[in-house]
Amino acid sequence: MANKELLRRKREQLIEEHGVIYLDNVSKAYSTGSPALNNVSLSIGRGEFVFIVGETGSGKSTLIKLLLRELKATSGSVYVMGNDLSRLKHGQVPRFRRNIGVVFQDFRLLTDRNVYENVAFAQRIVETPPSEIRRNVPTILATVGLAGKYKAKTSELSGGEQQRVAMARALINNPSILLADEPTGNLDPRNSWEIMRLLEEINESGTTVVVVTHNREIVNAMKKRVVTMKKGVIVSDEEGGEYIDED
Template identity: 80%
Template sequence: MTKRELKRQKREKMIEEEGLIFLDGVSKSYSTGAPAINGVTLHIGRGEFVFIVGDSGSGKSTLIKLLLRELTATQGKVYVMGYDLAKLKHRQIPKYRRYLGVVFQDFRLLKDRNVYENVAFAQRIVEKSSKEIRRNVPSILATVGLAGKYKAKPKQLSGGEQQRVALARALVNRPAILLADEPTGNLDPKNSWEIMQLLEEINEAGTTVVVVTHNREIVNAMRKRVITMKRGVVISDVEEGEYNDED
């Protein structure tokens, strides 16, 4: 068995035992102030749908940045897909990030490119051939309900539609994990619900979905696993949980 094969098996075993995402006593301190995350341990399994909730400053964004390997933990270990993120070399980070799809509150679309180009852009980056791009992009746009708007520029779309484009871009490379950082933060209730329904469909298709949000109404209605954070610490982790005032 090759060394590579052995490593792959080891990662599979880690995912099996500890989950697709595993934080083991993770702390992250910045140069000033209290730690943004303090001794967090959590497991997220393959195919789960998880809400991470908490007020501003609770450490949610730092958690996302740790998972994206934008930051490294000051203490403890972060494992994603069986990879110890602290051990990733600089040149391995892009390849690692291809396992993740990311959606942000502010959509982060390329304003000078149309819907099709915004999604195709993600495929270009992972060096898909033009043929594959022509096949994959229309298909993913149909999935998010934007098949008819592929020529539109972002400013010609509503907030909900822009978030759908961002979702299409995040999903077109078929990531194992979708990280959504306040995906409904800039949307009205109707569009928020539509996006959440899409996320649920994506999850049902097998993608692990982690949603960071403030939106109590949605969290409470969806009855998914809810991890609540406060001042850098996980204060509750409940299956079919809720996001309540006292949290």
């Protein structure tokens, strides 16, 4: 018990000093080719909204995979919510991931289940009592503007609506961090903006939001912190920054 309290305090201290996401000289090399990440250091504080931009092959996806502990760093340390991910055992990963909401470009919904079930699923995983699930799911669906579509099959929804379901699923367990990997990649401009506004609202409620994107227009318009990556290194990190062109 005393050990757990000590660990919790240590995590809190790490978050205070380095933020909820902290990469310390992180490199990641795959068995073939040049390293995907090369001595990357990055701190993201509690409640920040950060864009991570860069061309294909710049290391953005590897960064997201490291933050989700899908991959382990070859060298350096990755801390998320004060957890040293290199020390996390396989059995501890699920509990860790419950602190992180994740949204993908291709939505990744369970296509054989309806909207309600897709969102409720995230609560069932954390063993929320059924009565609470029945209360929470309609609330979060209302937040993302899908209150009337809870019975719909995901295949009957538009791309924008599917992404909202994915966001509802990511948010229902009140994660501290929301990772969005190209959330507007499959959406038209109108839906893209709606999703970005939703992400902004989520951020305003205190959740740290990290968005990986190629969408120059959105990045430049939103005036948030922009981390630009190129060939596995961070080439710029600016508050209120802009999407930097390759050339």
